[in-house]
Amino acid sequence: MRVLKALALAASVFVATPALAAGEAPAAPNAGFSFNALLGTFDRGAQQRGFQVYKEVCSACHGMRLMSYRNLLDIGLSESEARAIAASFQVTDGPNDEGAMFERPARLSDRFRSPFPNDQAARAGNNGALPPDLSVITKARHDGANYVRALLIGYRDPPPGVTVMDGMHYNEYFPGHQIAMPNVLNDGQVTYADGTNATVDQMARDVTTFLAWAAEPETERRRQMGVKILVFLAILGGLAYATKRKVWADVKH
Amino acid sequence: MAIGLHDSQVSNPVLRWIDQRLPVVTMMQKEYGTFPTPRNFNYFWNFGALALINLVIMIATGIFLAMNYQPHTAHAFDSVERIMRDVNFGWLIRYVHMNGASMFFIVVYIHIYRGMYYGSYKKPRELLWMLGVVIFLLMMATAFMGYVLPWGQMSFWGATVITNLFSAFPIVGPEIVTWLWGGFSVDNPTLNRFFALHYLLPFVIFGVVFLHVAALHITGSNNPLGIEPKGPQDTLPFHPYYTIKDSVGIVAYFALFALLVFFMPNYLGHPDNYIPANPLVTPAHIVPEWYFLPFYAILRAVPDKLGGVLLMFGSILVWFVLPWLDTSKVRSMRFRPVARIFFFLFIVSFFVLMWAGGKPAEQPYVIISQLATAYYFLWFLVLLPVLGKLEKPLPLPESIAAAVLGTKAVLGGGPIPQAVAAKPMEKA
Numbered sequence: 001m002r003v004l005k006a007l008a009l010a011a012s013v014f015v016a017t018p019a020l021a022a023g024e025a026p027a028a029p030n031a032g033f034s035f036n037a038l039l040g041t042f043d044r045g046a047q048q049r050g051f052q053v054y055k056e057v058c059s060a061c062h063g064m065r066l067m068s069y070r071n072l073l074d075i076g077l078s079e080s081e082a083r084a085i086a087a088s089f090q091v092t093d094g095p096n097d098e099g100a101m102f103e104r105p106a107r108l109s110d111r112f113r114s115p116f117p118n119d120q121a122a123r124a125g126n127n128g129a130l131p132p133d134l135s136v137i138t139k140a141r142h143d144g145a146n147y148v149r150a151l152l153i154g155y156r157d158p159p160p161g162v163t164v165m166d167g168m169h170y171n172e173y174f175p176g177h178q179i180a181m182p183n184v185l186n187d188g189q190v191t192y193a194d195g196t197n198a199t200v201d202q203m204a205r206d207v208t209t210f211l212a213w214a215a216e217p218e219t220e221r222r223r224q225m226g227v228k229i230l231v232f233l234a235i236l237g238g239l240a241y242a243t244k245r246k247v248w249a250d251v252k253h
Numbered sequence: 254m255a256i257g258l259h260d261s262q263v264s265n266p267v268l269r270w271i272d273q274r275l276p277v278v279t280m281m282q283k284e285y286g287t288f289p290t291p292r293n294f295n296y297f298w299n300f301g302a303l304a305l306i307n308l309v310i311m312i313a314t315g316i317f318l319a320m321n322y323q324p325h326t327a328h329a330f331d332s333v334e335r336i337m338r339d340v341n342f343g344w345l346i347r348y349v350h351m352n353g354a355s356m357f358f359i360v361v362y363i364h365i366y367r368g369m370y371y372g373s374y375k376k377p378r379e380l381l382w383m384l385g386v387v388i389f390l391l392m393m394a395t396a397f398m399g400y401v402l403p404w405g406q407m408s409f410w411g412a413t414v415i416t417n418l419f420s421a422f423p424i425v426g427p428e429i430v431t432w433l434w435g436g437f438s439v440d441n442p443t444l445n446r447f448f449a450l451h452y453l454l455p456f457v458i459f460g461v462v463f464l465h466v467a468a469l470h471i472t473g474s475n476n477p478l479g480i481e482p483k484g485p486q487d488t489l490p491f492h493p494y495y496t497i498k499d500s501v502g503i504v505a506y507f508a509l510f511a512l513l514v515f516f517m518p519n520y521l522g523h524p525d526n527y528i529p530a531n532p533l534v535t536p537a538h539i540v541p542e543w544y545f546l547p548f549y550a551i552l553r554a555v556p557d558k559l560g561g562v563l564l565m566f567g568s569i570l571v572w573f574v575l576p577w578l579d580t581s582k583v584r585s586m587r588f589r590p591v592a593r594i595f596f597f598l599f600i601v602s603f604f605v606l607m608w609a610g611g612k613p614a615e616q617p618y619v620i621i622s623q624l625a626t627a628y629y630f631l632w633f634l635v636l637l638p639v640l641g642k643l644e645k646p647l648p649l650p651e652s653i654a655a656a657v658l659g660t661k662a663v664l665g666g667g668p669i670p671q672a673v674a675a676k677p678m679e680k681a
């Protein structure tokens with residue numbers, strides 16, 4: 001009983017976690033992502049398709065500087081596929097023996113190439129707005145995966161009476177509703193190698209799956225380890241409690 | 254003690270050789286083996302051991318983090334992510350450290366309120382209690398500076414808001430802030446010194462914990478009845494009785510810890526801290542970590558900045574004088590039917606403050622914070638001193654053994670031991 005009381009006290013601490021800034025946007029609908037479940041895993045197909053969407057659409061504006069091409073092996077690409085993808089990007093290396101910087105095709109060990117050399121260039125290319133790096137985007141927003149997916153499908157005509165500022169776009173789920181990012185997904189925008197129909201919703205789900213994995217690439221291993229550790233602790237706890245009962249059996253307390 | 258080799262009782266020859274010259278084995282045996290411990294502890298007495306384990310976990314994981322962490326504004330954020338991605342089991346080390354801080358505060362809050370409920374701060378344990386308050390203050394400083402290290406938006410803005418509090422002090426305030434920052438804003442020098450201090454303070458905590466435990470072993474532990482053991486029938490040797498009881502608690506603690514680390518590692522954190530620090534963009538709501546929220550609420554409950562700062566610090570400093578504010582002769586709230594009700598309201602006020610601290614500084618949260626703050630101080634400064642004088646406590650049991658054995662024996666139908674002539678108050 002007393003243990004329960006102690007645990008209840010500890011648990012009530014969780015209830016008191018800070019309320020997160022909701023902004024003025026409605027809460028993102030639950031997209032039912034498999035990886036959002038307590039023991040969920042990522043859909044490999046969706047991850048690979050999502051990478052394709054990122055590469056062909058989002059990477060025009062957004063970098064993912066924490067990702068390396070070698071990480072693509074973890075979503076099921078073969079080494080030669082990953083090498084080929086890397087080699088399709090030119091990165092700056094050097095200085096060479098003459099002291100000059102030079103361009104070369106990227107290798108597996110290189111970080112994803114960012115579209116802009118610096119934030120200023122990124123702003124200059126985007127009407128003054130900065131497209132954030134997407135490496136950890138789903139960790140950096142409340143209910144991140146559902147939010148990103150909702151954002152991507154949340155472009156609407158502004159409701160009557162609302163004027164959208166120059167260079168801005170109306171989005172149902174963006175806090176304040178006016179976002180500098182245009183609607184970038186249209187049906188058939190990409191051609192999936194596996195024949196999946198590239199609807200806006202499909203692409204939004206896929207790229208979100210990829211981004212969620214990129215933000216927490218250890219997720220699957222972490223959960224598997226967690227299950228083992230909890231099972232171990234359950235057994236250990238049973239043994240410890242049984243031993244405690246035995247030790248205390250002849251003592252009134 | 255006589256000069257010369259210690260008269261060691263250890264049988265192992267190697268250990269005895271050591272023990273004769275440095276009686277650590279004898280000491281451990283005395284302090285953790287045969288140490289006479291009240292026989293009636295409940296599971297709330299696990300939390301001291303848990304706090305010690307938690308400190309060790311923080312230091313162990315912290316040292317491995319420090320091997321890969323870069324205390325530079327341009328690299329700190331990415332170095333933490335690199336730990337998460339490219340260091341072997343780096344994600345595990347970092348999530349254990351991050352959630353370990355939350356676990357530490359959960360454990361220590363329970364430990365502190367346990368002490369308040371059972372009157373563990375009262376004579377002769379005043380200094381033991383005060384050392385505990387010192388540990389708590391050091392923990393707060395350590396956790397605050399640790400939270401700055403990943404250099405996310407909340408790191409930066411939290412550091413800015415909290416260090417700025419010192420500017421409220423007249424005349425010297427702004428000077429203090431510049432001195433704390435090492436410049437004119439929170440910047441690289443601030444990050445560097447926070448890292449140095451964040452590495453140092455846990456070892457200072459370790460030192461104070463040692464004193465805390467040393468003081469404990471002078472007075473012995475309090476217990477749920479709040480009466481001192483009167484003889485061997487009231488106590489049990491620490492080992493095996495409490496080593497095994499603590500083990501049960503430790504496994505439960507690890508289970509909760511594992512649940513956080515493996516399944517919801519970012520649940521207690523704020524998503525904004527995964528946005529790299531940006532001095533030009535202020536987050537919509539700047540909130541500290543959950544464990545600081547009650548004090549943050551007190552800070553914001555006062556319209557005047559200096560008043561808020563003083564009240565916030567005062568809300569913890571008042572713990573130092575708690576042994577003298579409480580005028581009751583009786584320790585345990587079990588025997589204080591009136592004070593006990595107000596005590597539970599005090600706990601409620603703490604949780605209300607924690608909740609309100611996470612809300613924006615607007616109505617109705619401000620007025621709620623003000624009411625809860627008022628009750629918080631009312632409890633310490635008025636209710637405790639006055640109730641100690643006015644309240645008529647329930648009669649205390651003769652001894653721990655009387656309370657424990659009496660009821661049990663009656664319940665079990667066994668023979669009632671001779672010593673238990675008096676009516677025990679309550680089952681332990």
Ligand code: HEM
Pocket residue numbers: 308311312313314315316317318319322333347350351354357392395396397398399400401402403451452454455456458
């Ligand atoms: C009293 C014990 C300690 C407490 C309460 C504590 C608390 C914290 C907190 C709250 C963070 C921020 C976690 C995050 O959001 O990432 C942190 C980070 C960090 N701590 Fe500690 N810490 C303690 C001991 C130590 C020790 C002993 C070391 C080094 C020897 C250390 C090294 C670090 C490093 C390098 C970071 C930055 C990496 C990161 O943010 O994950 N800590 N600490």
